[in-house]
Amino acid sequence: xxxxxxxxxxxxxxxxxxxxxxxxxDQPLRILFVGNSYLYxxxxxxxxxxxxxxxxxxxxxxKLDYKSSTIGGAxxxxxxxxxxxxxxxxxVDEPFEWVVLQGGSAEPLSARRRAGFVETVTEFDGxxxxxxxxxxxxxxxxxxxPHARVEDGQQAEIAAAYGI
Numbered sequence: 121x122x123x124x125x126x127x128x129x130x131x132x133x134x135x136x137x138x139x140x141x142x143x144x145x146d147q148p149l150r151i152l153f154v155g156n157s158y159l160y161x162x163x164x165x166x167x168x169x170x171x172x173x174x175x176x177x178x179x180x181x182x183k184l185d186y187k188s189s190t191i192g193g194a195x196x197x198x199x200x201x202x203x204x205x206x207x208x209x210x211x212v213d214e215p216f217e218w219v220v221l222q223g224g225s226a227e228p229l230s231a232r233r234r235a236g237f238v239e240t241v242t243e244f245d246g247x248x249x250x251x252x253x254x255x256x257x258x259x260x261x262x263x264x265x266p267h268a269r270v271e272d273g274q275q276a277e278i279a280a281a282y283g284i
Contacts, residue, residue, distance in 0.1 A: 148217035148254070151186040154199050154244075155222030158260050160190040165220075165258065185212050195233075196223040197240040205251045219248045222258035228281030229274060237281055257282050 151169070159165045166188040173180045189204050207215050221244060227237040245255045259282045262274035 149180075149183050149185060150212055150214055150216045150218075151184070152204060152212075152216040152219045152253075153186065153188040153190075153222070153258075154201065154204060154219060155196070155258060156190055156194045156224055157192045158225065159188060159220075159222050159258065160192070164188055164190075185214070187212055194224060195227055195240075196221060196237060196244070201244050201247055205247060205253070215251050216248075216253045218256055219244075219253050220256045220258050222260065223281075225260045225263070226269070228260075228278040229269075229271075234277070234281045 151166070153159050153164075153166050166186050169186065170181060170184065173184055187204075187210050189199060189210070191198055203209055205216060205219070207213055221241060223237045223241070227233045241255075241257070248255045260278060262278060263269045263271075
């Protein structure tokens with residue numbers, strides 16, 4: 121997949137930027153994180169976003185409204201994205217402004233699953249846009265030893281699937 125300007129894959133920079141700038145009238149404040157255990161473990165990515173905001177911009181923390189929807193071991197297509205995006209369904213009354221998608225760690229590692237991942241991201245991006253939000257991708261990392269699935273070149277395959 122070629123780089124796609126519609127998807128912001130530089131999520132960490134964006135999170136630091138949003139949390140470090142003074143609160144702006146057009147600043148995205150309602151954020152949905154969708155993925156699996158990569159988002160959930162180590163105290164969940166959405167909690168880290170809250171701590172960054174609290175440290176760098178305390179006024180922002182009270183304005184942020186974010187949710188995380190994670191399914192352990194799931195591929196991205198396992199998530200009921202339309203339900204998650206519908207205001208009021210998961211406890212956020214206003215539409216989300218950003219949706220962070222994270223695919224399963226093995227999705228980019230075979231041609232068949234990579235194609236499915238790209239198809240799902242494209243479909244979800246369309247739904248996200250129809251709900252008035254922007255899409256960001258949270259890229260998984262390659263397997264490392266002693267994992268049985270370690271192979272040379274995995275990170276390059278993953279980066280290509282995420283449009284980098």
